[in-house]
Amino acid sequence: MIDYANSRYRHLNLRGAVLALVLGFGVALGFPGAAYAQQICAADLNNNGDAADEGEQASCLSTTSGAWLCPIQEVACVADTGGQYSCPIGPQYACLVKTTGGPPSCSPNQCADLASNPIVEExxxxxxxxxxxxxxxxxxxxxxxxxxxxxxxxxxxxxxxxxxxxxxxxxxxxxxxxxxxxxxxxxxxxxxxxxxxxxxxxxxxxxxxxxxxxxxxxxxxxxxxxxxxxxxxxxxxxxxxxxxxxxxxxxxxxxxxxxxxxxxxxxxxxxxxxxxxxxxxxxxxxxxxxxxxxxxxxxxxxxxxxxxxxxxxxxxxxxxxxxxxxxxxxxxxxxxxxxxxxxxxxxxxxxxxxxxxxxxxxxxxxxxxxxxxx
Structure with a gap:
């Protein structure tokens, strides 16, 4: 058969240090190190059916309670007269204090562990x-x-x-x-x-x-x-x-x-x-x-x-x-x-x-x- 097309592509990656996606999600997003790469979150902010746009993925933040906080759509929690904090976007979302300090905050987006939920690449x-x-x-x-x-x-x-x-x-x-x-x-x-x-x-x-x-x-x-x-x-x-x-x-x-x-x-x-x-x-x-x-x-x-x-x-x-x-x-x-x-x-x-x-x-x-x- 005569083929009027090119020969087989040979897939040769050249990603270097800038493509540390799998080894360190935080590096690819500009975060300081692999310690922040274990938990990530994603959200469809523009309602186009995916979370593939810039700002729709993030490395989660550690908190004093040991839980993780997604910075996407993060909002400050509100204190009542008794000093109890609640999440303004819904009581189902926990108010968490980041290990870096500051008032409690919450996010509607959940974090997940990359070790047990790896990114699937085609x-x-x-x-x-x-x-x-x-x-x-x-x-x-x-x-x-x-x-x-x-x-x-x-x-x-x-x-x-x-x-x-x-x-x-x-x-x-x-x-x-x-x-x-x-x-x-x-x-x-x-x-x-x-x-x-x-x-x-x-x-x-x-x-x-x-x-x-x-x-x-x-x-x-x-x-x-x-x-x-x-x-x-x-x-x-x-x-x-x-x-x-x-x-x-x-x-x-x-x-x-x-x-x-x-x-x-x-x-x-x-x-x-x-x-x-x-x-x-x-x-x-x-x-x-x-x-x-x-x-x-x-x-x-x-x-x-x-x-x-x-x-x-x-x-x-x-x-x-x-x-x-x-x-x-x-x-x-x-x-x-x-x-x-x-x-x-x-x-x-x-x-x-x-x-x-x-x-x-x-x-x-x-x-x-x-x-x-x-």
Whole structure:
């Protein structure tokens, strides 16, 4: 089978000290140490069905009674004439005195122990795309099943607890340059670009941990980024900015690759799903996508699927389990291209002048010089 999508993502985390979520929930939230990481609480403050937004999770506070107090929606207790305290939001909530001092207070949100109620994390999507199931004959014809404009299911995570409230889906411009996507070389280029940026970020992180300044770390990352990458396939300056912005976030490799392809117009977003939960409360959302090698592939898939009975009632699968297969030759021949609007793609072709390619090559040379002569 010929696959017009990328090869399997290899999930390589680069969270560093800033992603101490499981080992120390308090660190990720800015609290001083692991002693405050044993009890946590969460609340849906904006009534959107989850507790994935900033301020909706917290490390609980110790009290003189040995109980724990959730700081979310914490209010001061009220004393009656006899000096007895009661919680103004309900008598069922206990008035507690924090070990740090102050008057008694209460909260409507309950604390729970991470040791007995661990945070449940969903792994990144593991969609290899369409895998080859046949060789090529002497004339170059595929001997297996053919899929045209196939993609793969991937996810990126918006700002939330697991990402240390960094938006890993953030649009950083058209980093990956488009192409027809009809050749093996084009597929290899997309893989090299995605892996190259992540390799650059790892190199920058290693340099920073070794004592390099931010500028020196950026140079190390730029050097690693540009080695072996076709300069016409990537906007180098955007890639370096993207790499440095993501460096100390809680974004992993799939977040980064999805964000690059998404901002380059090659992904169809299907919806969101929960990727991290605590006691059944969602703490982190993810956005599921089908990403393709080209914008053209994404456009034809989006407008072609509704024309075919095979996709009726299930155009894209679900956000958590996307269906990103390509068209069979018979399905592709059945498409009515007079009903497919390619104006978005044509406008990109017109904008890609020879001067843009020269600028890209200049960026690569300048980035290399900066890397070898910091």
């Amino acid at each position: 792994p990144p999507m593991d969609d290899p795309g369409t895998e080859p199931n046949g060789g090529v004959d002497a004339d170059g014809n595929c001997m297996g099943t053919i899929e045209i404009f196939s993609g793969r299911g991937v996810r990126c995570r918006p700002a939330g607890l697991s990402t240390t409230f960094s938006n890993c889906c953030k649009d950083k411009g058209k980093i990956v340059k488009d192409g027809m996507g009809s050749s093996i070389g084009s597929i290899g280029t997309k893989i090299a670009v995605a892996k190259g940026v992540f390799t650059g970020m790892k190199a920058a992180y290693v340099a920073f941990k070794a004592g390099a300044t931010a500028s020196q770390a950026a140079s190390a990352g730029a050097h690693a980024l540009i080695v072996g990458i076709d300069p016409t396939s990537i906007a180098v300056s955007l890639a370096i900015n993207f790499m440095m912005e993501f460096l100390f976030s809680g974004c992993d490799q799939q977040d980064m690759e999805t964000a690059m392809l998404r901002s380059s117009g090659m992904c169809h977003e299907i919806g969101s799903y929960c990727t991290s939960s605590f006691l059944g409360i969602c703490l982190q959302k993810a956005r599921g996508h089908c990403c393709f090698n080209t914008k053209l592939g994404r456009i034809i898939q989006e407008q072609g699927r509704p024309q075919l009975k095979a996709f009726n009632g299930n155009l894209w699968g679900t956000a958590k389990n996307p269906m990103c297969r390509g068209f069979t030759p018979e399905e592709f021949q059945a498409l009515d291209f007079s009903k497919i609007d390619l104006s978005e793609y044509y406008s990109d072709i017109e904008a890609r002048a020879q001067s843009n390619i020269q600028i890209d090559m200049g960026e690569r040379v300048n980035a290399y010089l900066k890397a070898v002569n910091p």
